[in-house]
Amino acid sequence: MIKAGIIGGGGYTAGELIRILWTHPDVHLEFVFSNSQAGRLYHEVHEDLLFTRNQRFTDRIGPADVLFLCQGHGKAKEFIKSHPISDKTLVVDLGNDFRLNSEESEGWVYGLPEINKERIKNSKRIANCGCFATVIQIALIPLAFHKVLTEDIHISAITGSTGAGQSLKPTTHFTWRNNNISTYKVFTHQHEGEIYQTLGQLQNGYKGKLMFVPYRGDFTRGILATSYTKVGLGGEDLVKMYKEYYSDHPFVHISNSPISLKSVVNTNYCNIHISKHKDTVLIQSAIDNLSKGASGQAVQNMNLAFGLAETSGLILKPAAY
C-alpha cells in the first residue's frame, strides 16, 4: 500500500481527498496534518466523513510515499522551504504555486494528464492544475495539438460555490447567492495564464486571445464551460479528431448529445460535446470542480506517478441529482 499524507486538512480540497483516498484500493491515508484542526475528528470538520469513524487531524507529519499539499495558493512554497521533502516522496500541490513556468517551478510538471501523461509518470513534483483551467483546456487541447487554432476563443463558464472556498464572504452568503447569478474577474481570471501556457506549448505561434467570462452559479459543485472559435475543419472531422485525441484518456467522455452540468457532479469525468455551426466550432465541457478540477485529478496524477491504473480509486458513485 502507498502511504499518503495530506498537508492542510480543513479546506474543501482536503475533505474531497479524504473522501476519495478512503476507498482507494492501493493507498492508505496515514495522516491529515492541520494546525488549526489538530485533535478534532475528521467528521467534526467535514460532517459527511462518517466512515472515518475515530480518525483525527494531527499536527505531526509522518513518513509518506506521497504528500498532497492542500494549503491554499502561495502556501506550498513556504511549506517546502520550512519542511524539506525527500526527492523520493511524490508531492502533489493543489495550489497554484508551481503551475506556470518559472525558475521556482523548475522540476515541477504541470499536472493535467490529458496533455502531460508521460511526464507525470516520471515525476515526483506535480503542480495540479486549476479547476477552470482543466475544463477549458480539455475543450481546447485537440485544436491546439492539431494546430488549427487561428482566431480568438470565446468562453463562458459557470462554477459552483465550492470554487470560492470555505471562507464566509458576501458572495457566499446563502441569502445573497441562492437563485442569484453574477460574473467575476471577466477577462482577467487567474487561470487564463495556465491555458495560454498550454496552448502556446502545443501550437507555437498561436496569437489568439481568450475572451473568458466566468460566472458564479447558485449551486455548490461543478463547472460547465462553453467555448467557441472559428476553425476550418468540418463537424464530423472535429468529432473524430476529439475522439482520437482522447481515446486513451479514460476520464474524458465525448457525448453525442448536448450535456448538462450534473452529468459529472461527484465524478472524475470531463464530459464534452462538440458541434459545428457554420464556420464556428462549439465545445461544451463539464467537470466537478472539486474532483476532476482538484482532488480527483490529484489522485489521477498520483496513480500515473506510481504506475497504477489511471482510474484506480476514481470510479466514484455519482450523486446524479
Place this chain on the structure above:
Amino acid sequence: MIKAGIIGGGGYTAGELIRILWTHPDVHLEFVFSNSQAGRLYHEVHEDLLFTRNQRFTDRIGPADVLFLCQGHGKAKEFIKSHPISDKTLVVDLGNDFRLNSEESEGWVYGLPEINKERIKNSKRIANCGCFATVIQIALIPLAFHKVLTEDIHISAITGSTGAGQSLKPTTHFTWRNNNISTYKVFTHQHEGEIYQTLGQLQNGYKGKLMFVPYRGDFTRGILATSYTKVGLGGEDLVKMYKEYYSDHPFVHISNSPISLKSVVNTNYCNIHISKHKDTVLIQSAIDNLSKGASGQAVQNMNLAFGLAETSGLILKPAAY
C-alpha cells in the same frame, strides 16, 4: 402624508420596510438612519432598491410621525434611553425588547393585529411580533379564543435564511445551506414566550405545552408551519370558526385546499388550511417572514394606529415563483 423614519438601515427588515413604504400612498419616507451606512446610497447596501435612485442613508434623525426601530434585539431599549421620543410619535419596534409583559414594556402594545387590532389603533408604542410567533399564533388564536384547547400543541415549522439575518456564519454559508435541512433550538425557541403569553390571555387556565420543532430551510423567504392538537369540535365547525374569527382580518386567507409556502412569499398574507383527522385538528399556516413576519406587519400596525385602511400600501406584488 405621514412622515416616516427608519432607525437602523442596513439589515433585512429595514430594506424590506423601504421596499414597502416607497409605494405606500399615505406615507413619505423621510430618512433612514444608519451609523454604519451613513452617506451610502440605499442601493449600494440593498442592491434591488433601484427605484430609490439617489437616496442615501443618514446619521441624522429628523422629525417624523412614525419611527420604525430596526436595530436588532435588545437595541430598542438603549435607543429609546439615549434618544427620548415624543409621546405623539408612533414607534414600532421590530425587535423583541417589548413583546413580553413586564415593567419595561408598560405602555407598549403587542403588535399582532389579529388579536390586538383595537388596542393597536389607540397606541403610540407597538412591539411588532416575531416571525415564527406570527405564523403560529394565527394558526392557534381561534382555538384559544373559543377556549377549546385542552392538550399539548405540536408544531413543526421551516424558515428561510433571511430569518437568520445578514451576518456571515457557518449556517448561512451557501455551500453548507444549499440543499440542506437542519433543526435548531428545538423545544427552546425564543418565540415560544410570545405564543404562551397570547394563548394564556385568550384562554385563561390552559396548561398545555407547545412542542415546537423549528427547521432551517434551503430557501431565503417564508415560513411554513404545521400545528396540531386534539380538540372536540368537528372539521366543518372548525373551518367555520376560523372563517368567522378572521372575517374582518384582511391578511388572513383560509384556503380550502392544502397550501404551499410560495403562495405567500413577498406578500403580507397569512395563508392557512384547517383539516380534522380523527380527534386531531391540523392547521397549516404560511407567511413571508420579512413581510407579514416583520416589516409588512409593522406597516399594518402603523396603518391601524393612524386610522388608515389596514391594507393601505400592503397589496404587494407576489414573486409567485
Place this chain on the structure above:
Amino acid sequence: MIKAGIIGGGGYTAGELIRILWTHPDVHLEFVFSNSQAGRLYHEVHEDLLFTRNQRFTDRIGPADVLFLCQGHGKAKEFIKSHPISDKTLVVDLGNDFRLNSEESEGWVYGLPEINKERIKNSKRIANCGCFATVIQIALIPLAFHKVLTEDIHISAITGSTGAGQSLKPTTHFTWRNNNISTYKVFTHQHEGEIYQTLGQLQNGYKGKLMFVPYRGDFTRGILATSYTKVGLGGEDLVKMYKEYYSDHPFVHISNSPISLKSVVNTNYCNIHISKHKDTVLIQSAIDNLSKGASGQAVQNMNLAFGLAETSGLILKPAAY
C-alpha cells in the same frame, strides 16, 4: 379607469399581468378569459393571487379599452381572425406573432419602449418584445444608435425556468433542473431575429453577427446577460453615452458596479453595467423575464399608449432575496 381584459389566463405571463394590474392606479381588470380555466378562481390556478379573493376566470370576452393576448406564440393571429377587435381598442400581444416586420405585422409597433417610445404612444397594436430580446437589446441599443458597432457581438445569457413556461417536460423536472446548468439553441435562438432587426434599423449597414449562447439556469425568475464587442470609444465615453441615451427611460438603471441577477427580480427594471477592457466593451444587463421581459413591459407599453406616466403601476416591491 381604463378597462382591461386578458385573453389566455392560465399561463405565467397572464398570472404576472393579474399581479401587476391588480394595484395599477389607472386600470381596472374587467375579466380574464380562459377556455381551460373558466369558472375556477384565479387563486386556484395561480396560488399566490390571494388578494383577488373570489374572482374567477371567464369564457366570455367583455368590452375593454385594452386587451392583453397571453395565449402563446402563434395564437394571436388566430385569435384576431376569429375575434375581430375594434381599432379603438389597444391590443398588446405578448407572443411573437407580430414582432418581425412582415406583411402580417403591418400596423403593429415593436413594443420595446427604449427604442420605440414615441411610436408606442400613438399605437393601438403593440407587439411586446421577447425576454432575451429585451435584456440584450437594452445592452446594445446605444452602440447601434451611435453607429459604433463594427464587429461581431458575443453574448452569454442565463434564464430562469419560468422562461420555459408551465408545461411539464424533462428540462423542467425539479430533480433534473435543481443545481443543474445547460445550454439550448446555441447560435439559433428565436429571439435573434428581433435583435438583428433592431440593430439594422438603428445602424443601417452593420454586418456583424450575434454569437448568442443561452443557458438554462437553476432558478425561476430573471435573466442575466453578458455582451461584448470591440469598439473604438473609451470606457468613460461609453458610460456617458449610455447614461445619456437612457436618461429619459425610467426603467433602465446604469450601475456603477457589477450587477447580480437578483437586483431586478420581481421588478420592471433593467440593470446594466458597462466596462471597457482593452479594445472591448463589456455590458452586463439583467431583467426579470416575466416582468420587464413580458408582462411588466406590456403594462409599460399600455401606459405609454394611454398617455399615462410610464412608471404608473410599475414600481413593484422587489423580492430581493
Place this chain on the structure above:
Amino acid sequence: MIKAGIIGGGGYTAGELIRILWTHPDVHLEFVFSNSQAGRLYHEVHEDLLFTRNQRFTDRIGPADVLFLCQGHGKAKEFIKSHPISDKTLVVDLGNDFRLNSEESEGWVYGLPEINKERIKNSKRIANCGCFATVIQIALIPLAFHKVLTEDIHISAITGSTGAGQSLKPTTHFTWRNNNISTYKVFTHQHEGEIYQTLGQLQNGYKGKLMFVPYRGDFTRGILATSYTKVGLGGEDLVKMYKEYYSDHPFVHISNSPISLKSVVNTNYCNIHISKHKDTVLIQSAIDNLSKGASGQAVQNMNLAFGLAETSGLILKPAAY
C-alpha cells in the same frame, strides 16, 4: 463474482443500483432489463453513468444469482407470477408488495438489517423497506426493543424530490417546487404501516399512535426526520442504549451533536442524534432516500444474504455539498 440482474431499468432506484453495483468488488452486473428502454445506452437514460460506456438496456432476462426488482409498487407480484424465479435465486424487491405481513408475503423477510439481520442472512426473498420507514424506524427501534414506549410518537420529516419518482407532475415542476415547501399525506402516509408493524413486533402491546407529518422539500436527495415521544429514561441512558443497540450495525452513526441532512447524502449511512428535553426524547435521523432508503439498502441486504461483509461496495464517496 455474484451475477446480478436488475428488472426495470429506467427509474431512479435502478439508476442508483447501477451506480452502486458498478464498483461492488463481489458483484458483476449482468444485465438491466427494461421494456421501455431496451437497446438504449445506460447513459442515454441516466446521464451520469459515463463509466458504463457502451452498456445497453436489454429486453432479455438472463441467468443471475440475484435479481433486484425496481418496477414500482404493485409490479413485483405481477412479475413473479409471469416470470417464475428459482428458489436459489435471491430476489430483492424495492417496491412495497411484500413488506406487510400477509398471506402473499409469506416467505419474504422485511429487509431492514437493523432489526432483521439474522433472518436476512438466511433468506432468498427480501422486501426492501420504504425510505421514510427506514429513517423513522432507525430512530425508534431501540425504544421499542427495550419496551420503553408508552405514549404517542410525533414525527416530522422532509424528503427530496427523487422520492416522488421520475414522472412529471405539478409538484415536481421546477418552477413550482424551487424554494417551495409543502406537506402531503399528513397522518396517512403509506409507510406508517411498516413502522407500526415493526414497533408491534418489538414491543408487543404498545398502543401509541404515530403522528407523522411528511414534507416535500426543495432539494433532490435525502430525508431528515425529527421524532419525539415521552420516555422515563434519562438522556445519558438513552444515548448509551442507542450506542449499544447499533454497535454492530455499521451504517448507523450516533452523532454527539445535532445533524444536518447533507451529512448523509450519497452515502448508505443513517446519521442520528439523541437528546432529552424534560420528559421527552428527541431523535433526529437522516438518510439518503435513494441509497440507505432504497438501492443502498438493497445491496446491504444482498451482502448479508450472500455472507459478504455488510459494507461491501457500500463505502460510497459522499457528495458532501
